[in-house]
Amino acid sequence: MxxxxxxxxxxxxxxxxxxxxxxxxxxxxxxxxxxxxxxxxxxxxxxxxxxxxxxxxxxxxxxxxxxxxxxxxxxxxxxxxxxxxxxxxxxxxxxxxxxxxxxxxxxxxxxxxxxxxxxxxxxxxxxxxxxxxxxxxxxxxxxxxxxxxxxxxxxxxxxxxxxxxxxxxxxxxxxxxxxxxxxxxxxxxxxxxxxxxxxxxxxxxxxxxxxxxxxxxxxxxxxxxxxxxxxxxxxxxxxxxxxxxxxxxxxxxxxxxxxxxxxxxxxxxxxxxxxxxxxxxxxxxxxxxxxxxxxxxxxxIAAVKAELGELPRQIRDRLEAQYKIPAYDADVIVNQGQTTVNYYETLAKNSGDGKLASNWVQQEVLRVLKERSLEIDAFPISTERLAELVKAVAGKEIDGTRAKDVFAEMLDSGKSAPEVMKEMGIEKVDDSELENLCRELLEANPKVLADLKEGTHKAVGALIGQAKKKNPNIDPGTFRQMCIDMSAKM
Amino acid sequence: MSLSQDDVKKVSLLSRLLLTEEELTTMTEQMSDIVGYVEQLNELDTTDVEPMAHAVEQFNVFAADERAPSLSRDEALANAPKRDDECFRVPAVLGE
Structure with missing residues (x-):
């Protein structure tokens, strides 16, 4: 060149x-x-x-x-x-x-x-x-x-x-x-x-x-x-x-x-x-x-202008401001067309988390539409149903990886997110249970505990796998932070 | 202003007309006469006259966007010098 x-x-x-x-x-x-x-x-x-x-x-x-x-x-x-x-x-x-x-x-x-x-x-x-x-x-x-x-x-x-x-x-x-x-x-x-x-x-x-x-x-x-x-x-x-x-x-x-x-x-x-x-x-x-x-x-001419409605650039700016999403996200959503914008906005409102809703639309919804060559009007999961799942992720009732399994099950079953989560035995782990698990594993792994005390936080990774085996419902992020906090006091 | 033979040659080319030398001379004369006749209009002083875009003072003639029947294909092709079952046929167009 x-x-x-x-x-x-x-x-x-x-x-x-x-x-x-x-x-x-x-x-x-x-x-x-x-x-x-x-x-x-x-x-x-x-x-x-x-x-x-x-x-x-x-x-x-x-x-x-x-x-x-x-x-x-x-x-x-x-x-x-x-x-x-x-x-x-x-x-x-x-x-x-x-x-x-x-x-x-x-x-x-x-x-x-x-x-x-x-x-x-x-x-x-x-x-x-x-x-x-x-x-x-x-x-x-x-x-x-x-x-x-x-x-x-x-x-x-x-x-x-x-x-x-x-x-x-x-x-x-x-x-x-x-x-x-x-x-x-x-x-x-x-x-x-x-x-x-x-x-x-x-x-x-x-x-x-x-x-x-x-x-x-x-x-x-x-x-x-x-x-x-x-x-x-x-x-x-x-x-x-x-x-x-x-x-x-x-x-x-x-x-x-x-x-x-x-x-x-x-x-x-x-x-x-x-x-x-x-x-x-x-x-x-x-x-x-x-x-x-x-x-x-x-x-x-003024009448035509008044009836124009919102144009792509204005929608991008509004989505960014209203739902606190990055310019890149707004661009991807708006470039999909008006129906996708409508889907996203309803999902963001119903789930109460604009950024998470944006991630789900961009990653999962658009992926499925592409794989199945569908238009968004024909997407099998309604915004109401998807919002329940996004809400569960936002409330840390379920982690992102398992939420994708739930999503996959919801896709063709017509079931609601709570239904699928119940079937899969997914429920939020309460804090005392998580604390017990944390203490148990830290005590059983003195090497990891020592590393954590020295500030080597990545050592906790070894415990996450073990913890998931004992209780698949734990949220890895919450568990990780709890281990770090607890190790300091041990 | 009178037209030159080159002007007429150019117009005949643009019009896809092949003129013989003789025709070219005749056409140049006749077209010059026509242009000269129309040119008399230049004698008028139009300083304060607003230019017109149309000979009739008429604006905004619209039709509604509603379908009306088209001709049948046979009617549409009826005057074609050459046709087939579906289309007009013309000598091969080069240059696409």
Whole structure:
């Protein structure tokens, strides 16, 4: 790696499909996976004389997202035609937004509780509402065969969210995407399913280098075709190294060559140059005469903001403060989504121990969900039942290791924590019993007693095993401390 | 302003039209005439006139997000020069 030799400069363009029932300009269904060419009409097929009409819900979802991303919403917005020819674009232009987008100038805060990068406010240039194109299917084996076109997706509402080139590492890019996706999911504006194309990412990457002649920038490369956040991270890392090699060889600076588009090849883990879609990318934008502009009042914007609800960052801060848990814990829980947050909060309240509840959710609950590929709604132990167990651990009625056995038994039996504990013969050992056991073992092990008196506390370890054999219900922590205290007086 | 042959060449390329030399000359003349005609609008003084984004003073035309029936596949594909059972067929698209 050559980290000190260059700085990576990353900007991201995210296209997110808005969760509407129908398309942006006609009332065809947006349902994914329908048989080819069964969700089209004269509008999305570009028949002469058809007229697009804006989907109110799509615009509202766009507004909601814009507010959550701290974007400014102008009172006036309009749509434009972006002209280019491609077989999956029946009109010969895409209805998009050019000079007066529905929102601009926002930001997204990214942080890393593990401290791998400093908190960063990533600027968002704009978020605008546009329509999707259809799908081209290429029969690569046949080579020269026809391409097949499915126009079901044509006209599906997309929000294009364009960041400033503010990110400085692949990790930061991934953090931006993760946080953005989380916000979109909390808002319920998109299902963000990357496999189904509901969320697509393009990355613009170049390097800033320090040279004896001063700071120089390498030509910007746009990377496409990344199908996961991990792919984005890897593609950017690869591209940075590649650009550095090319720089050493050619000394090409930004402006010396045209902006290049490269595709990520996930199999080979490399980016490859793509053919130019246009000889020149001259989209000849002009105002869309078929659509009326949209105006939004300050009152309407205020109303959208008021209804946003709590966003991930606010929930993290609140969980930290309210339940006294570390930032890392709050991050893990919130990143799982709203339902996990609800589960955690109920568990924390019912058990009365926020940190312990957090440990149980992170370690046991999430582990089981992962093993069984379940969503938290389907988790077999209700918060009420789990709270009884967490309470027992908090009250030292049971130690952590045995509590995990109880948890395992509760998982598929439907039994309550007290029931299982009773069956396993687990009950809290009273203090006099514990004292007797302590004295008995210390007297029987003079070597350990001598070590303890000298302050070698780890010597007590030898006794814990013996004590557990005599009474499996003892709490090792309490027993340990009692031995130490008692040895001093013996 | 009159259009040059290079301007027209560029527009024809963007429009995926292949023009012969003869057509290029004709088109350059005709397009220059059209642009020249529209250019007369520049003679108007629009200093105090607010720019319009739309020819009709109309705003906020929305439709509810409620599904309506789509065309059948056969209807959708009816005008296609080339098709198969499911899809439009077009000459292979290179460059993805």
């Amino acid at each position: 050559s980290e000190s030799l260059y700085e990576i400069v990353i900007g991201l363009e995210v296209h997110v499909q808005l969760a509407t029932q129908t398309k942006l300009f006609c009332r065809c269904s947006t349902q994914y996976g329908a048989p080819p060419n069964t969700q089209t009409c004269p509008v999305c097929l570009a028949m002469p004389g058809s007229l697009p009409v804006m989907n109110r819900t799509a615009f509202q979802l766009g507004l909601k997202t814009a507010c959550a991303l701290n974007l400014q919403i102008p009172n006036f917005t309009k749509w434009d035609r972006k002209n280019y020819y491609y077989p999956d674009l029946p009109k010969g232009y895409q209805i998009s937004q050019y000079d007066l987008p529905m929102s601009q100038d926002g930001f997204l805060l990214i942080t890393d509780p593990k401290g791998q990068f400093e908190p960063r406010k990533v600027g968002i240039i704009r978020a605008h509402l546009e329509e999707d194109a259809g799908k081209s299917m290429h029969d690569e084996a046949a080579g020269k065969a026809d391409s097949r076109i499915d126009l079901n997706r044509t006209g599906t509402p997309l929000l294009e969210i364009v960041s400033e080139p503010d990110m400085r590492s692949p990790l930061e890019a991934k953090a931006y995407l993760t946080e953005l996706k989380l916000i979109l999911e909390y808002l319920g504006v998109s299902d963000c399913n990357m496999q189904e194309g509901s969320l697509r990412v393009d990355a613009n990457v170049n390097l800033h280098l320090q040279t004896p002649e001063g700071k120089v920038a390498t030509p910007i490369v746009e990377i496409k075709n990344m199908n996961s956040f991990r792919a984005v991270e890897r593609a950017i890392a690869f591209e940075a190294e590649r650009q550095y090699e090319v720089w050493l060889e050619t000394k090409q600076k930004i402006g010396d060559v045209a902006k290049q588009t490269r595709g990520w090849d996930d199999q080979a883990q490399v980016t490859r140059a793509q053919r130019y879609k246009e000889e020149s990318s001259d989209y000849r934008y002009f105002p869309e005469p078929d659509l009326a502009p949209v105006t939004t009042t300050d009152e309407e």
